[in-house]
Amino acid sequence: MASNRLQGAIFTVMVVRVVDPYDPALDQEISRQVELSPRFFADAPAVIDLGDCLGCTAEADFEVLKQTLRKHRLVPVGVQRVTPVQRRLAVAAGLAVFGAPAGGRARAEEPSADGTAANGSAGKRTPSRARLVTQPVRSGMQIYAQGGDLIVLAPVSAGAEVIADGHIHVYGALRGRAIAGAMGDTSARIFAQRLEAELVCVAGRYFVSEAIAPEYLKQAAQVALIGDQLRILPGWS
Amino acid sequence: MKEEGQLGKTASKTPGQVIVVTSGKGGVGKTTTAAAVATGLALRGHKTVVIDFDVGLRNLDLVMGCERRVVFDFINVINGDAKLNQALIRDKRIETLYVFPTSQTRDKDALKPEGVANVMQQLREGYDYIVCDSPAGIERGALTALYHADSAIIVTNPEVSSVRDSDRILGILAAKSRRAELNQQPVKEHLLLTRYSAGRVASGEMLSIDDVKEILSVPILGVIPESESVLRASNTGTPVILDDASPAGRAYEDAVARLLGEQRELRFVAPARKSLFRAIFGRA
Numbered sequence: 001m002a003s004n005r006l007q008g009a010i011f012t013v014m015v016v017r018v019v020d021p022y023d024p025a026l027d028q029e030i031s032r033q034v035e036l037s038p039r040f041f042a043d044a045p046a047v048i049d050l051g052d053c054l055g056c057t058a059e060a061d062f063e064v065l066k067q068t069l070r071k072h073r074l075v076p077v078g079v080q081r082v083t084p085v086q087r088r089l090a091v092a093a094g095l096a097v098f099g100a101p102a103g104g105r106a107r108a109e110e111p112s113a114d115g116t117a118a119n120g121s122a123g124k125r126t127p128s129r130a131r132l133v134t135q136p137v138r139s140g141m142q143i144y145a146q147g148g149d150l151i152v153l154a155p156v157s158a159g160a161e162v163i164a165d166g167h168i169h170v171y172g173a174l175r176g177r178a179i180a181g182a183m184g185d186t187s188a189r190i191f192a193q194r195l196e197a198e199l200v201c202v203a204g205r206y207f208v209s210e211a212i213a214p215e216y217l218k219q220a221a222q223v224a225l226i227g228d229q230l231r232i233l234p235g236w237s
Numbered sequence: 238m239k240e241e242g243q244l245g246k247t248a249s250k251t252p253g254q255v256i257v258v259t260s261g262k263g264g265v266g267k268t269t270t271a272a273a274v275a276t277g278l279a280l281r282g283h284k285t286v287v288i289d290f291d292v293g294l295r296n297l298d299l300v301m302g303c304e305r306r307v308v309f310d311f312i313n314v315i316n317g318d319a320k321l322n323q324a325l326i327r328d329k330r331i332e333t334l335y336v337f338p339t340s341q342t343r344d345k346d347a348l349k350p351e352g353v354a355n356v357m358q359q360l361r362e363g364y365d366y367i368v369c370d371s372p373a374g375i376e377r378g379a380l381t382a383l384y385h386a387d388s389a390i391i392v393t394n395p396e397v398s399s400v401r402d403s404d405r406i407l408g409i410l411a412a413k414s415r416r417a418e419l420n421q422q423p424v425k426e427h428l429l430l431t432r433y434s435a436g437r438v439a440s441g442e443m444l445s446i447d448d449v450k451e452i453l454s455v456p457i458l459g460v461i462p463e464s465e466s467v468l469r470a471s472n473t474g475t476p477v478i479l480d481d482a483s484p485a486g487r488a489y490e491d492a493v494a495r496l497l498g499e500q501r502e503l504r505f506v507a508p509a510r511k512s513l514f515r516a517i518f519g520r521a
Contacts, residue, residue, distance in 0.1 A: 136454050138408025139401050155454055157404045175452075 014046040014074065018053050021065045034072045046074040047098050048090075051081030054183065062093040083147055130166070137162060137176065144182070158198060167191065177201070180223070190223040191236070205230040252361040253284075256368050256496075257386035257424075259410075261402030263373030265394045266431035269467055269477060270489075271370035272300045274390065276476040277493030279334035283365040286325065289339040290382035291372035292347055298338040301328065302474025312340040315352030321359050330479070335364075345378035357385045375409055384415050388425035390458060390496075394432045395444040400452055403428075407455065427458035429492060434463045435508040446506060459492030461485050462505040 018026060034041045046069055050056055056065070069076045078096035079086065087097055129148030137143055137152060139159030144150075150164035153171050160176035162168055167189050168180045174192035181188030181203035190200050195216060198209050200223045207223075207230060216232045223232050258271040268291075275287035289297035292312060298304040303326045309319035328334035340347065360367045371382035383389065389410055393403040407426060411417060414424050430449060437443040450457055461467075466483030470476060478493070480486040484505045491501045 135411060136407070138411070139404040141408045141412075155452075157401075157408075157452070159401060159405065160408075172454075173451075 011045070013077070014041070014044050015049050015080070016046050016069065016074070017049045017051070018056070018065065020053065021056055021061050021068070027068055027071070030068070030072050030074070034074075042073050044074055045077040048076060048079045048095070049081055050079055050083075050086050053086075056086050057089070059089055059092065062089055062095070066093065066095075131164075136172075139176070164188070178223075179206075181225075186225045188225075192222070193220050194218055195221040195223075195232070200230075200232075202230060207232070253364040253367050254387045255357065255361070255385045256366060256388050256390060257371055257383045258368065258390045258392060259371035259379060259383055259406050260373065260392040260399070261375060261379075261406040262394075262399045265392045265399055266461070266467070267373070267392050268296050268300050268370050269471060270390060270392050270429060270431065270461075271368050272297065272476040273478040273486075273489040274493055274496070275366070275368040276328075276331065276334060277478045277490060278366045278368070278496075279328070279331045280478070281493070281497070282333060284333045284363070285366040285368060286335040286337055286360055286364050287368040287370060288337040288360075289370050290348070290378055291370065292339050292378060293341065293344045294372065295339050295341040297370050298326075298336060299474060300471050301336045301476065303328070303336050303338070304474070307338045310338050310340045311356070312343050312347045314356055315347065315349055321356065345372070345376065345381070348377060348381045350381070350384075353381055354385070375405060379406070380409070380413060383410055383424075384413070386410070386414055386424050387416070388427065388496075390427045390429050391453075391455065392429050392431055393449060393453070395430055395434075395438065395446075395449055397444065400444065400449055404453055407453065426455045427496065428453060428455040429458045429461065431461040432463045433460050433506070435506055439508050446503070457503070458495055459488055460503055460506050461488045461492070 016030065020026070048065055055061060066076045076095060078098045079090040080098040082090060082097065090097060129145070131145035131148060131150050133143060133150070133152045134154060136154040137156040137160040139157045142161040143163065145164040145166065147165050149166035149169065150162055151169045152162060155172035156162050156170055156174045156176045156178070158175040161179070162170070162176065163179040163182050165181065165183045165185060168178050168191065170178070170192045173194040173196055175196045175198070177199040178190045178192070178197055179201040180190045184203050186203045188202055190202065195212070196218055200207050202223060202225045205225060212232060216234060219234065220236065221232055221234050222236065223230065256274070258267050258274065260267050271287055275285050279285040287297065287301070288311065289295055291297070298307055306326050309324035311324065313319040314321050314324050324337060326336045326338065328336060357367065369382045369386065372378040391403045391407060393399050410424050410426065416422060416424050428449070430446060434443060438445045446457065446460060462484050464483055464485035466480050467477050467485050470480060477483060477486045478489040488505055491504060494501050
């Protein structure tokens, strides 16, 4: 008899995409939707999708979100597409964590989301969201690996920009701009097989090409924050 | 790419290939190249049409020497004011070559996407090769010219600003072409270095072939030496490829052969050594 106490079931749940919890447009958009069919939305469960949300990194943010939804008689039950920090806060705020819909994240990272290498340390980390780029990154292009590392197997041209929340690896000449640790991760690094960058930046500290000593240029190098100082280290040592 | 040896072929069964000649930067030799490549393909028996996408700055007709025979143009056909066959001008020298001029009085906004798509579809059915001469820049005219491309010839001068603009247009080609939108095989990229002067490369005034190849990572289709014959050809309305005596003409001939899959060594890339004979008689 105990065997059927806990059963799986599939429900249709509203998903609310949130970019900025404090954006008044969020409140207005929900309001507009709910007004169209108030009965349908009354006391309906809602999942908050944070896949495009760079904020939501404080308890207060989740309280604001919950209040916004309740105001429209939606019942916040969980979150999806969260970073590890958001996940911890959401659980603390009494929200469940839903798995990302199949292909959801991949679609957001077209055209070449293929890297899902296991992320070494501690098993509790979410799988790596490394983004793999196999074609040259041309002048004028901008590539952002949100929430993970960026691996480029081709040159990055002058006038191009590669950005990652994690590390940046360029297995070719890096001639454009590279911004690692874009969300403030001070342990992020930039690795370039041939460093000729216009600008390198880790967690907000940057060097323009003029500030890079010539002896580091046109060879393999990495850029890292050591203590509070941005440093260029020749090779991979 | 098509097999060689289809001489005398008039109607193609497989749809024609669209080749865009583009660069980003102006004045690097796009129109000269479009005229030469189209003529070279036609000389080998392929039914070829070359289209001027530079609406408002019409030049291809001059370079092809048919400016006095223009009645209707690309924009007339897009707007349905003329039929395609009324606007196409048959070359007087080569039977399989046609020129599709553009309008001098309109601007790039006249390139309506559906109209252009319709024209390209008709041309694919009737021609082996459709060579599109793109305007400079990365705005509507250039985007429309490259949109339908199956392959692209990126014309680059061996100097940094031209190389950077080519890099930009390569990025656009990879992102905004029809092939990219439909998730098909990417547009095939070919790099053509023009106005190359081996002497100035040797003295460090110009980027070398290897420099450019390294920066752009695109295979080299050909290297066209800087030559007076190019200017002469433009002024007389004779595509330079028809000038057998000119190194530029022969270099274009090689480029067309490579475009069709032939292997040929690069020529005219070493600094010219003036022989005693030439020094005395002064003929280059």
